[in-house]
């Protein structure tokens with residue numbers, strides 16, 4: 032290959048915050064004191080928190096150096112499967128920090144908050160349309176929070192029917208948040224296995240579905256990057272026994288304008304705005320996990336709801352069957368603005384195009400790497416493809432070694448060891464915003480690494496060599512936890 | 517479209533490699549009867565220029581500081597954010613990275629969150645703080661569930677002076693569980709009446725907010741002791757993190773778990789979110805904590821480094837047996853808080869918090885002089901409850917026309933508190949603003965007397 036992306040750079044060390052600074056420094060312009068000091072009961076106070084005192088320059092250098100030890104989508108390709116690390120448009124950031132939006136108090140009267148409410152109302156409409164559902168709540172703060180909200184809605188639905196059910200079906204390919212969200216709502220997850228094609232068969236679902244089962248949580252496209260082809264039939268089986276279908280919509284990026292989940296039997300689903308709708312992941316959040324539902328679940332949606340009344344927007348509280356609230360206020364409004372702006376910039380055709388190109392990129396990688404890496408399910412994939420380290424077993428090279436070596440080549444590794452049904456999984460999700468050249472470079476890097484595995488495997492075992500640190504001792508970190516300095 | 521880099525030639529050659537004829541052919545595994553064939557009914561794409569105008573119009577319609585003088589906190593506070601914090605926070609290496617699953621490539625996020633955990637733990641007075649939660653309300657709900665898991669008991673008690681919307685979130689989280697939530701009433705002094713604890717048994721936890729929803733500072737020490745007598749866990753909650761720049765922290769007064777909202781620490785109000793759920797505990801309960809934790813370790817060369825740790829508590833390992841379902845948290849908000857705490861510093865945060873206290877005391881005194889009643893006599897931090905003359909609603913509306921928000925009406929949350937308003941003063945409110953509020957109130961009262 033040509034010159035690799037990965038190179039060395041000047042990386043500066045910087046100590047921990049409290050190892051820097053000097054008492055008496057301040058990096059904050061304290062407002063003028065224009066009132067006198069008032070009496071304060073001495074027993075209420077002590078010496079205050081033990082924070083270091085730093086100058087503005089201390090703080091700026093510190094975080095600038097830390098930033099340089101990090102890798103983001105803006106640095107390079109980040110094909111982390113299941114995470115949809117697409118480009119985060121810069122204009123969205125600008126809108127989220129507009130003073131009227133960033134400075135808005137959540138409890139201001141509705142007539143003084145029309146812009147925010149209009150945006151939320153319209154975003155709900157857009158998401159409802161994209162998913163083919165009937166209504167949307169924007170309140171949940173992330174994907175898992177949306178799953179939990181969805182479980183609460185399902186629970187409320189069954190309670191109203193007079194019989195709360197105790198179980199829920201969760202396939203073995205599901206993300207860990209699915210069973211955890213179900214359990215948080217008091218449901219016992221019942222596992223079903225995917226078939227030899229990597230998807231659910233209707234028979235497997237029919238076997239476990241009964242009248243004590245609240246429904247099914249199904250990720251579509253699933254975490255193997257495959258479309259659940261039997262989803263309609265599965266929904267019929269679930270509905271016939273009075274259950275509901277929850278769809279984990281974290282992978283919606285594959286099917287915008289291609290599949291409307293509302294039309295294939297889904298009753299409730301969440302979207303991850305921090306995946307499909309381009310909002311940045313911020314090193315772990317904040318996200319936003321709107322929940323879209325069909326009519327029969329609408330009475331249970333969280334409050335307040337944004338309602339349009341004669342051209343003005345109001346916050347309506349009067350829903351006696353509502354599950355209540357999952358966030359103190361309206362959810363991650365600042366994140367919603369970015370998703371809204373993304374949808375407005377893209378329009379219907381480009382959203383559909385984005386899904387097509389995401390699927391194109393993933394299938395291209397699958398085709399070009401399948402001779403190099405083991406491909407457990409050799410079928411057309413959606414937005415991501417899952418390989419394994421089976422071919423490297425002979426060289427005693429594991430997925431993790433290849434992942435670490437990719438860093439030296441200047442790429443963030445794919446998701447590794449997930450989904451659990453593939454041993455040594457390597458889950459690649461390029462997203463639509465990677466160009467063919469960048470993808471070719473990634474493929475070449477992976478091929479070069481697989482070659483190195485044969486010829487000089489220590490290069491992989493020793494990797495990475497070009498990051499701020501080498502491999503870290505995670506065992507000791509967990510055995511003798513040091514969580515604060 | 518500028519976010520989609522593929523040229524026609526790229527697409528053609530990639531399709532050829534894959535062996536399908538057109539983009540539609542990529543979706544052959546989607547059964548015909550699952551396909552949507554129409555066009556999505558969404559507004560047509562806008563250019564950046566067009567969208568600028570649209571977004572500006574949305575923003576301009578909002579009533580916000582500084583055009584409006586907002587004497588309203590109630591869980592969302594206006595504080596100055598240093599330009600350096602907003603600037604550093606926009607570094608795209610922080611903004612556009614994922615959860616730090618690959619530590620060698622994420623040392624920036626990891627060290628920053630480790631530092632956040634440390635400063636957050638010092639602020640709350642606990643041994644361990646998590647990497648963040650969705651918001652203060654969700655953090656409180658998770659803390660109460662955690663206590664129920666640790667004690668294996670079914671009843672949790674919370675003060676009626678915990679933020680009403682937080683209590684609503686707690687109710688929602690607890691509704692499908694086998695646990696019961698009981699509320700404690702409040703006293704005339706504006707603090708929690710915990711006498712009823714004497715007659716309660718088999719408690720998992722007692723949850724108290726301080727400063728409470730009325731802004732009053734609770735006697736955490738006393739409630740903590742009573743809670744421990746009952747062998748329950750003591751959970752302290754807060755909505756105004758800045759208070760602990762001045763007040764004794766909850767941990768030093770016996771709290772076992774502390775959960776609250778960190779929005780005040782460098783995070784814009786943003787119509788209520790995203791905020792920062794802060795959660796921490798004594799070391800003893802570390803392995804029962806929900807959410808992500810960053811720990812210190814070494815690399816192969818013995819160099820200092822950081823990793824996500826104690827993952828066996830989490831959903832991706834334990835699935836339904838995890839301590840929580842949380843995955844994505846509010847990492848960038850935690851980073852903002854760390855930058856803010858580092859910028860303000862130990863000396864600065866104390867001065868800043870004291871300024872908040874002093875300003876609120878000034879307004880209290882001026883309102884008293886104008887004939888208003890300060891409803892509760894317990895000490896407060898930067899919020900307090902005022903009882904205005906009856907029919908104050910109309911005055912409140914008239915003040916809104918003058919771009920003054922004279923606090924939050926409490927009647928919808930506490931029906932017994934007609935004409936009571938919760939007012940807030942932070943360092944962003946000047947003496948002049950307060951004097952304007954008081955003189956407007958005076959003239960309104962005057963007019964209504966004459967009328």
Ligand SMILES: Cc1ncc(COP(=O)(O)O)c(C=O)c1O
Nearest residue numbers: 113173174175206281318843844
């Ligand atoms: C398939 C799937 N479901 C659910 C989630 C959970 O979403 P979040 O991290 O926003 O809670 C994720 C992402 O981590 C996911 O990939």
